Structure formats: C-alpha cells, structure tokens
Amino acid sequence: MQKRTTTFVTLPIAALAAASIGIVLASLVIGAREADAIALSRQRETIEHAIDQHGLSLARELRIQTVWTEAYNKTREHDTSWIRSFYGIYLSQILGYDRIYVLASDDTPVFGFVPSDQSASSSFASIGGGLKDLLKAVRVPQSMPADYNVVVTDVPLGNGSMLQHRAVADVRSIRGRPATVVVSTIVPDRGYRSDVTEPPMLLVAVEDIDKEFTRRLGANFGFRDLQWVTHETPAGDASNVVKSLDGAPVGTLAWRKDRPGLEFIRRVAPGLGISLILIAALTYILILWGKWQAKQILQSEEHATLAARTDALTGLPNRVALREAFARLLDGIQGDKSTLGVLSIDIDQFKSINDAFGNAVGDGVLIAVARRLQSLVGAGGIVARPDGDSFVMLVPGLDDKAAAELATDALTALAEPFDLDGGTRVFATVSVGYAIGPRDGDTGDELLRRAELAVEKAKEEAGETVVAFAPEMDAEVTYRRMLEMALRSAVAEGSINVFYQPLMDASGRRVLGVEALARWTDPTLGPISPEIFIPLAEETGLIQNIGEHVLRRAVEDGKAWPGINVAVNVSASQIHHGDVVGVVRDVLGDSQFPAERLEIEITESVLLADEKRANEQMRGLQALGVKVALDDFGTGYSGLQYLRRFGFDKLKIDRSFIDGAGEPLDSSVILASIIKLGQDLDLTITAEGVETVEQQRWLQTSGCDQLQGYLFSRPLPADQMTAFIAAHTAKDAIAS
Ligand code: C2E
Ligand code: CA
Ligand code: CA
Secondary structure (H helix, E strand, O other), rough: OHHHHHHHHHHHHHHHHHHHHHHHHHHHHHHHHHHHHHHHHHHHHHHHHHHHHHHHHHHHHHHHHHHHHHHHHHHHHHHHHHHHHHHHHHHHHHHHEEEEEEEOOOOOOOEOOOOOOHHHHHOOHHHHHHHHHHHHHOHHHOOOHHOOOOEEEEEEOOOOOOOEEEEEEEEEEOOEEEEEEEEEEEEOOOOOOOOOOOOEEEEEEEOOOOHHHHHHHHHHHOOOOEEEEEOOOOOOEEEEEEEOOOOOEEEEEEEEEEOOOHHHHHHHHHHHHHHHHHHHHHHHHHHHHHHHHHHHHHHHHHHHHHHHEEOOOOOOOOOHHHHHHHHHHHHHOOOOOOEEEEEEEEEOOHHHHHHHEEEEEHHHHHHHHHHHHHHHHOOOOOEEEEEEOOEEEEEOOOOOOHHHHHHHHHHHHHHOOEEEEHOEEEOOEEEEEEEOOOOOOOOHHHHHHHHHHHHHHHOOOOOOOOEOOOOHHHHHHHHHHHHHHHHHHHHHHHOOOEEEEEEEEOOOEEEEEEEEEEEEEEOOOEEEOOHHHHHHHHHOOOOOHHOOOOOOOOHHHHOOOOOOEEEOOOOOHEEEEEEOOHHHHHHHHOOOOHHHHHHEEEEEEHHHOHHHHHHHHHHHHOOOOOEEEEEEEEEOOOOOOHHHHHHEEEEEEEEHHHHOOOOOOEEEEEEEHHHHHHHHHHOOOEEOOOOOHHHHHHHHHHHHEEEOOOOOOOOEEEEHHHHHOOOOOHHHHHHH
16 A cells, blocks of 8 residues: 555656656757758758859959950950950959850850860850850840849940840859859940940850859858768768759759757757756655655554554553454454454452552553453454453454353453552452353444443452353343333332331330331332332432432321331432432421431441541531431441441441341340440440341340331331321330
8 A cells, every 4th residue: 555655656756757858858859950950941042042142243243354345346356366365364364264255146156265175165065055045144134034133234335325234144064063154245335436236245254163162152151061062962961952043953062061959959968967867866856755755644644543543551452443353353253153252351449549559550550451461362362441440352263161261361360469660569350251252242342242241240249250241131231221211200200109117115015216218119010129229229319319209208207106206218329429418407497397306327338438528417417406327237347436436326236137136146146245335335226127026035135225127017108107106106005
C-alpha cells in the first residue's frame, strides 16, 4: 500500500518533468531548424541578388566604353586595331573581362578577343547561339519579359534627336563555365551630327565569375567556402542552382551551410544544460520529498489507527481493537469445529488498592497484570484491556477444560505479589469468568457479555474464583431487569405495602412495639420477598422512595396504636446518599407522630462504609428525639467496639444467634455475653427470630428486654395488627 501511494506521487511528477524537458528541447530543435531554413533562403536570395547586381553594375560600367562617338565610328569601320586596343586589351587588362566580342548590326561577329586563347577570335560562333535572347533584348527590349531588366540610357545627340543606349547582363554558362555576359549597344555620344538610322553595333563582354567574383561575394556577404561545384554538393553544404534569364541552369554555387539555429543551440546549450540538470535535480528532490511526505502521512495514519486501538496505560488492545479481534477470530473458526475461548479477568477490590496506595501504584498493578496475562496466552491469543480493572483473553481452539485450566493459571499467576517501583508490594486477587464461542454466543458482544456475567458471578462468590458461563446467568439477568421494571412501576403506583411484626416484652405476652416491614406483591409475579427487592431497590436507588413511603405509612398506622413504638428499617444507601434526618423530621412534622415512639433500625454495614457520616446521621436522628437501633447484630465484622463507640439506644441480636438459645453450645455462651454487654452499656436488647417457647424462656431468664419472632406473630397488615395489639395490651397480657 505504501509502495502504491509513493508511485502514485512519483509517476506524475516524473512524467511532468520529462514532458517539460521534452517540450523545451523539441521547441529548441524546431526553432533552430526554422531559423536555419530562413537563413538558407535568405542566403539564396542574397546570392541571386548579388549576381543580378553584379551584372547590372557591369552593364553600367561599360556605358563609358559604348556611349562614345569614336568607338561608334571605329566599330562601324571595323577598325580591328582600334577595337583590339580600346576594347580587347583595355577591357581585359584594366577591367578584367575574359572575352570581348563586337557584333555587327546583323549580329555577325566582327571582332573576338580571348586573352588566353589568341585563336579564339572566331569563337563567338560557339557561344553566340546561347546569347540570342540577350542580343534581342538590347535590340528590341519591348519584345522581352520584364525580368530581362535592360539598362536604358537616353543619349541626347545635340541636334534635337535622342538615342537610346541599352545594355543587358546575365549569367550564362560559357563553355561550361559560369560567366557574366554583358551585351551593350555601341552608340555615339553628345555632339554627333549625322543621323543614326542603322541598328547599332553590339559589344559583348564576358567575365568568368567562378573565381574572383565568387571570392568577393563570399567575403562581402559572409558565405564560407563559396564555390562553384560541378557534381555533388559536399555534405553539410548549402547550394543554389544559378539559372540564366532564359531558365537554363548555369551552375551550382555551394557554400558551407550557415546554421544560426544550430549556433544558437550551441551557445545556449551550456546554460540550458545546467538549467535542465537543475530542473531534473529539483524534480528528483520534489519526488523524494513527495515520497517522504506520503510516507509521513501513512505513518501518522498508521500511528493514529494504532493509537485509537491501544490502551495507553498497558499498551494492550483496547475495546475497539478487541471488537475487531473478535470479528477476525470468529471468522477464523466459522464452519470449522474449532472454538474461541473468551476469558474475562477482573481484579478484586481494585478500588481499594487505588485508595490505599494511590493511583500510580494502581496503574503499576494494571501494567504488571497485563504482562503476566500476556505471558499466559500463546501466539494465536490476544490479551486486551477493554476498560478499568478488567482484562479479556481471546484464545482460539479453547474448549471448556482448557479454558478452565487457563483461568486457573491466571488466578495463580496473579496471586503472586506485585513488587512495584519504589518498593511497594501489593497483593491482589482476581476473579475469572469465561465463555466458549460459538457454543455460548456467535457474536463478540454476546460472548464478551456472557464472560462478564460469569465474572460477576465469580465476584459474588467473594472473589478469587473461576466461573464458567451458564445459560441460567442470562436468565437471571433477564429476570432481574424485568423485576426492576416491575418494582419501578410498583413504587410509582404506591403499591408497596407495609406489614407489622410485634416486639413483645420478655414474657412474650405484651406488645411493646412493632417493626414496619415492606411488602410487595406484583400482579403477575406474585409476592416478592424483601430479601430480593430491597437489595434491588438499594442498587437502583428506588430505596429512597420506598424508605420514605414505608416511614410515612408506619407513623400514620402507628397513630392508631397509642403507647406502642414503631420501628422502621433504614438502608445504608439511605444514610449515605439521602437525607434521612431531613426526611424523618418532615414526616414527624407532617404526621405529628411523637418522635420518642419512633425507632430507626440500621445495620452494621452502614457504619462500615462511612463512619463519620453514619455518626452524624445517627446524632441527627437522636437529636430529633428518635431512637436508633443496631439491627442484625453479630452478622458483620463489627464486634463489640461499635457498640461502645456509637451511642445506640437499642441492640437487635440477629436471629442466627437465637437458633442456639438455650442449647448447651458455644452460641448460647456468645449470646449470653452479648446480652451482658448490652446490659452494661444500658441498651435495650431485642432478640429476633424467636420461634420456640424454649428460646423465649432462655432469653427471658438471660435478661433480654424484647422478643420478636413467629412464636408471637408473623408480620401482619395494619388492621390485623390493631387487633393483635388489642389482644396483647398490658391488661389482657396480665389477664392471660
Ligand atoms: P430485618 O430487619 O431483620 O427484619 C426481620 C425479618 O425477619 C423479617 O423478614 C421478618 O419477617 C423475619 N422474621 C421475623 N420473625 C422471624 C422468625 O421467627 N423466624 C424467621 N425465620 N424469620 C423471622 P422480611 O420481612 O422478609 O424482611 C427481610 C429484611 O428486609 C429485613 O430484615 C430488612 O432488613 C429488610 N426490610 C424489610 N422491610 C424494609 C424496609 O421497609 N426498609 C428497609 N430498609 N429494609 C426493609
Ligand atoms: Ca429490622
Ligand atoms: Ca434484623
């Protein structure tokens, strides 16, 4: 994936850079070629123009020799020696012509002069045929095309008549060699008196242009190695086929091709090269940077994904990661006969470790637990910390037996003390619950929930145990939820009832007081024991409502029983999370029930949780004039010191002690000492759960003040209690 992403970044950049460089180079080459082509066509034009101009200048140059009365006369007279001197020798030696001919009016040569070849005086015959058009051009210029460019000069003769002098020049191949040929009429100049009627004589001057002219042309216009070539144009050279006016090729001029474009490239090449290298380097750097960036992004993404799935404290997978692991592992066992063991491990009373040693030590314990659990699972297994003080192990292929073994191993491993930094030694125990997938559930959520149900069960069994999930646990939870809903509506409807159980004097004949006991009968579930719904109410907070409801009902009913005390139970959570003193004050105020006839029963557990607050609340109640009784005495840890430390008015000995009352066993010894202690502390002593006459007698002789139990009466509705009281008033009691 990383590779793909970096390629994704690299390719377009590299392609873009290559394309840009390609475009730059191509433009340069195309531009250079274009420049070269333009330069070449300019050079060709230049050559043609130069040749034309050269011809014209020769034609003009020869005017001095041909507009001349003496020459006119001498040529007409065919004065060969004059012609030789003034045309032949002069023109060849002074002006450098190579051939000179004089033609008569009918174009027949009357004189020929070739300096190197004296015998060539008659050679005009061999070249004259190719010059016919030029001869015609000077004789009848209007019959020729305009490009013949005849130089016409008007010559006034002085007698009023005008003569035209005409000259034409062109480049021709003379015996295979390129040459400029000038044909000029020979006319008299100013002051000539006789009339000119005959067609003029002509001067034909030929100048080879393959040497000197070519050299000068090259020098003047910057053609390098300009030369006439006969056959092939040398490689790398440019050439131009020079043609005469009549269209015949005269020869080919070749020169070293001028390549300004190439030159340009050569000049810019170093700079361009450097900049291309720079661009390439820059591109490379850009690609590297892009790759690095892409990698960074990927890494930070990976890091973020990992962080979102890791528990920061222990480095274990967290709840999110656990869910993903579940999906993966459950997928792996699908169709297979394989299993997935799900172990939920909870540290017992982790809060008290935190409270006792501080959070840093608590964290240390969690980290150490994580390490020990990790060392227990094999390669395919996973240890996660979904939250707080609970850990989860997922181990594929675990059956019931193996899961129980692993759970026991975990118990043993974690039972070893934790020696933390700073020398703190902490002992911790854990509870383990487990479920086996897919038997106990086919989704991760379900398996985890069921393993957690099992661990809750393990905790209920006082910790450090292993419990396997059982389907009943689910049913229990379902039942509990349903019960909670039903209790909520019972509280809302006010359908919680109050029954009363009498507290008799030691003889069991006279009623001294009654204990209010909550009763709940659900329309569909039937009667539910307070042993079940009171703890549920405590957990769900409903106890505040129920408590106040029972209290109000009890004092209202109690008004009908003058002289009889009314005892009401108050739970620990009412003391710690509610305002019991305020509620009792309000209820007493509303009902006008005498405070001294009200007793509040609290259990030892109230004192254990928060001693200070329990003490305050107790004092608050006593300040209202209410009596406070310690209920279920002897069941908790308390021992006797609580009785001294807290100023209770009354002590209710738990029924588990009463069973042994009168029997010659340890329990009656303990019972006797409790009664003795209560007497010493000046407390009213009540014995609960008195079921037999023997028990009553023993308790009576042992010095108990009050007795409560089925022997006298079960808890009764208020009206029946009224009747019971009526039957057990002091007078009747004495009577019976
Ligand atoms: P408790 O306060 O110890 O109440 C006495 C319990 O002993 C009552 O059970 C009563 O029916 C039972 N009992 C009385 N005499 C005998 C006997 O001779 N033999 C036997 N085996 N049992 C006897 P009950 O009514 O089921 O109440 C159970 C507990 O529920 C109470 O124990 C009390 O802790 C709690 N409770 C009941 N009503 C309320 C209430 O309104 N508020 C609070 N906070 N707790 C309540
Ligand atoms: Ca009680
Ligand atoms: Ca009790």
